[in-house]
Amino acid sequence: MSKKSVIGVFDDENRVVSAIKKLKENKVKINDVYGPFASHDILSLVTKPTRLPHLAFIFGAVAAILTFLFVYYTSVINYPLSYGGKPTFSFPPMVVIIYLITILGTATLTVFAFIGRTAMYPGKKAKMPGIGAMDDKFFVVIDQKNTVADVESLMRNSGAIEIRHEEF
Amino acid sequence: MEMKFQYKRSWRILFAALVVVGLIGIILGFVTNPDRTWANILLNNYVFLMLSIGALFFYAIQYVTNSGWSALFQRIPLAAGIWLPIGFIIVLVLYFGMPALYEWTDKEAVASDELLIYKSSYLNVTFFYIRAVFYFALWIGFAWWMRKLSLKEDIQGTLHIEKHITASGAFIFAIVFTFTMATIDWIMTIDAHWFSTLFGLKNLLATMYYAVAFMILLLLWLQKQGYFTIMNEAHRHDFVRYLFRFSIVWGYLWFVQFLIIWYANIPETTVYYKPRMSGEWSLMFYLDFALNFAIPFLALMNDKVARTKTVMVVLSMLLLLGMWISVYLQIMPGSIGKCNIGLIEIFTFIGFLGLYLYLVFILLSKTPLIPVNHPFLEESKHRHL
Numbered sequence: 098m099s100k101k102s103v104i105g106v107f108d109d110e111n112r113v114v115s116a117i118k119k120l121k122e123n124k125v126k127i128n129d130v131y132g133p134f135a136s137h138d139i140l141s142l143v144t145k146p147t148r149l150p151h152l153a154f155i156f157g158a159v160a161a162i163l164t165f166l167f168v169y170y171t172s173v174i175n176y177p178l179s180y181g182g183k184p185t186f187s188f189p190p191m192v193v194i195i196y197l198i199t200i201l202g203t204a205t206l207t208v209f210a211f212i213g214r215t216a217m218y219p220g221k222k223a224k225m226p227g228i229g230a231m232d233d234k235f236f237v238v239i240d241q242k243n244t245v246a247d248v249e250s251l252m253r254n255s256g257a258i259e260i261r262h263e264e265f
Numbered sequence: 266m267e268m269k270f271q272y273k274r275s276w277r278i279l280f281a282a283l284v285v286v287g288l289i290g291i292i293l294g295f296v297t298n299p300d301r302t303w304a305n306i307l308l309n310n311y312v313f314l315m316l317s318i319g320a321l322f323f324y325a326i327q328y329v330t331n332s333g334w335s336a337l338f339q340r341i342p343l344a345a346g347i348w349l350p351i352g353f354i355i356v357l358v359l360y361f362g363m364p365a366l367y368e369w370t371d372k373e374a375v376a377s378d379e380l381l382i383y384k385s386s387y388l389n390v391t392f393f394y395i396r397a398v399f400y401f402a403l404w405i406g407f408a409w410w411m412r413k414l415s416l417k418e419d420i421q422g423t424l425h426i427e428k429h430i431t432a433s434g435a436f437i438f439a440i441v442f443t444f445t446m447a448t449i450d451w452i453m454t455i456d457a458h459w460f461s462t463l464f465g466l467k468n469l470l471a472t473m474y475y476a477v478a479f480m481i482l483l484l485l486w487l488q489k490q491g492y493f494t495i496m497n498e499a500h501r502h503d504f505v506r507y508l509f510r511f512s513i514v515w516g517y518l519w520f521v522q523f524l525i526i527w528y529a530n531i532p533e534t535t536v537y538y539k540p541r542m543s544g545e546w547s548l549m550f551y552l553d554f555a556l557n558f559a560i561p562f563l564a565l566m567n568d569k570v571a572r573t574k575t576v577m578v579v580l581s582m583l584l585l586l587g588m589w590i591s592v593y594l595q596i597m598p599g600s601i602g603k604c605n606i607g608l609i610e611i612f613t614f615i616g617f618l619g620l621y622l623y624l625v626f627i628l629l630s631k632t633p634l635i636p637v638n639h640p641f642l643e644e645s646k647h648r649h650l
Contacts (some may be wrong), residue, residue: 154566181530189524 101241102128102265104226105252106234110136112256113235117142119251120237129235131226139235149151153207164195226265235240238265272630280623287616294609304600305609309617310355311451312592315349315468316621318444319476320345322406325433326473333644334503337495339636341480343415344628346408348621352402356451358364363390365491366534366600369457380458388454396450407436415636419475431638444469452539455599459537461526464519467518468595473509473518475588477504478581483625492634499648502572509565516558541594545604549590556587559650589614 107113113130117139120127130143170192172178177185214220226236239248241262249260294302317649320342327335363370368381369388381388411432414425445465453464487493526534541550561580565571566599597604635640 150567181528183530189520189527192520193524 099265102263103193103239103241103248104261104263104265105239105257106227106229106259106261107219107237107257108229108234109256110138110235113237116237116252116255119255120129120221120239120248123251125239125248125251128240131224131230131238133230133232135235149207149211152210154205156206156210157199157203160172160206161195161199164198165191165236166200168194224265226263227261268634269632270487270493270626270634271622276458276626277623280619280626283615283619284614284623286612287614287619290304290609290612290616294613295482298609299362300365301601301605301609302613303359303365305613306355306362306594307359307366307451307600308589308592308596309613310352310359311596312589312614313617313621314324314352315472315588315592316476316479317346317348317352317472318404318440318469319472319488320480321404321411321436322440322473323476323480324411325436327448328430328433329437331430333641334648336498336639336641336645337493337500337635338480338484338645339415339639340629340632340634341477344625345476345483346412347624347628349401349405349408351620351624353397353405355619356397356401357394357441360390360394367457369454384457388457393450396446400447403439403443407432407439411436416632418636418638419565419633420638422638423527426640441469444472452595455596456537459534460540461522461534461537463518463522467515469529470511470514470518471588471591474508474515474557475584477507478584478588480504481508481581482575485574487634495646497649498572498650501574501577502568502650503648505568505571505577508584509571512558512561512565515563516554519537519554519558540598544596546598549594553587553591553594556583557591 105116107116110132112137113132117127117130121142127143130139132139169186172191175185179185225231226238227234230236237252237257252260291302291306294305298325324339324342324346327339359366367388368374369384370390375385378485386392411429414429418425418429445468447463448468453460454491484493484496484504523538526538536622540546558644560583564576564580570576639645
């Protein structure tokens with residue numbers, strides 16, 4: 098899915114950071130920033146705090162409840178088997194199954210949620226705004242429809258060496 | 266860099282007063298009900314031994330894992346290990362209380378009991394005390410060695426880090442073995458016919474759980490007094506993570522021990538759980554599980570909530586209560602057989618607590634509060650989330 102984008106090219110980390118700060122002051126929504134290395138400054142400016150743990154908690158709770166219902170159905174309603182004189186509904190052995198399925202469900206569903214949210218999947222081609230992103234350039238990608246009139250001049254003023262209009 | 270801890274006179278007097286209250290409780294107990302008093306002395310001695318061993322365990326773990334974040338606070342666990350010599354004296358004194366506590370010391374009862382005859386080559390008073398001396402010699406020796414290395418470091422610089430790591434590793438190896446055995450000796454043999462191989466390990470891991478709770482309380486209190494101003498959210502987060510982790514471990518081990526016994530349903534092993542789960546002990550049984558597992562596990566799940574000071578303080582206090590209840594449940598049903606929490610229990614605990622705090626603060630005030638030459642000190646100071 099390519100959209101019309103404005104891409105600002107920078108060759109200095111500090112200038113990118115100041116550019117991003119200025120863009121944020123003007124309420125421009127930044128799609129993504131590409132660069133040769135991970136930078137704490139850029140990450141903390143661009144990324145939002147993750148909500149994945151909350152989702153994981155919900156997955157875990159749902160998995161626990163569903164597993165309990167399943168074990169209850171199998172061992173009490175559908176196939177009540179007297180085993181060692183224990184009552185058919187006895188909670189302690191159910192705990193083991195609930196515990197394991199909760200971990201399994203939480204882990205796998207969280208991974209799938211993460212993959213879905215970030216649109217990453219095995220075999221996906223990496224998006225590259227330009228060759229320099231692997232080398233010495235930073236690329237700030239902004240959706241065309243999100244831009245305000247002076248986005249270009251904002252980026253130029255804070256040190257962009259080039260502004261591109263591309264499908265990205 | 267920071268000042269020494271000033272041990273205020275008012276605090277000394279307060280703790281001394283607590284000790285006096287404890288002594289009154291113990292004397293009162295010996296007059297009215299000596300058996301119950303012996304059980305209480307054993308209980309409180311074991312509780313504070315747990316805190317000491319756990320604190321030193323924590324201290325050693327930090328060295329073995331090369332942990333940087335905790336370098337600022339390493340004097341706290343070192344001071345909290347002070348109960349070891351006191352515990353040794355009390356274990357020696359407990360010789361006079363053994364008939365009240367341990368069924369296997371009664372020669373007549375052993376003579377008519379097949380199982381106890383079988384166990385008597387291990388469970389006899391002489392060997393019991395040989396083992397106790399061995400345990401304490403090992404623990405006190407290691408504690409003394411690690412403290413000496415830490416004090417040397419203050420003067421001579423970071424020359425001794427390798428030695429410190431070796432000492433810590435050896436200490437961990439030693440306590441995993443000896444504290445498990447000690448727990449079996451002192452606590453599990455109260456129910457002489459019953460056994461669980463998990464029992465010692467569960468209590469060993471619980472030591473660090475409760476020691477961290479105690480250290481959190483001590484640290485936050487010290488911070489309120491104006492020490493450790495450098496401690497921030499990140500350090501609190503690291504401490505509270507220990508609680509969260511150990512709540513899971515504790516719940517896991519508790520459940521594993523319970524499930525196996527419940528499932529097998531063999532009279533020799535269910536005899537331990539049957540009286541505890543029904544009748545007068547049942548409230549404490551479920552309280553034990555709630556305080557040590559359910560409440561910390563749920564409350565600490567969200568890390569932003571977990572590292573607020575209020576939550577930390579309240580949870581740590583609940584955990585120390587949980588520790589007391591947990592050990593109470595291990596000792597009392599087998600020894601005095603009646604759930605009876607009265608003045609003796611409360612006064613004895615207060616007395617032991619007073620003595621422990623009195624000694625911990627003496628040890629804290631003797632050295633700089635922060636190990637000045639610890640190699641990871643800078644990392645610890647600049648720790649942030």
